[in-house]
Amino acid sequence: MGHSRLIHCTFPKDLIHEPLLYNLGRDFGVVPNIRGATISDDIGLVYLDLEGKELEIEKAVEYLKSRGVAVEEVPEGMPRRAPPAARS
Secondary structure, three states, X not given: OOEEEEEEEEEEHHHOOOOHHHHHHHHHOXXXXXXXXXXXXXXXXXXXXXXXXXXXXXXXXXXXXXXXXXXXXXXXXXXXXXXXXXXX
């Protein structure tokens, strides 16, 4: 495929049920791999690893933004979870 870019997306309530990730593959030839997500009735928080041609990834990110998704680049990779606290 070529390139990969990790982004964090915040989907507002009115977009949670829209097929936006499907559209990325259909319209831009980009493969969206969900690396982590928290979805509620009010918000969707999703880490996406987008794979494809660099220009198409850029178009896909702009599409998400144009639809009202807040997109942040995650150049350092997925955040690490702290280990669980030791039990006494």
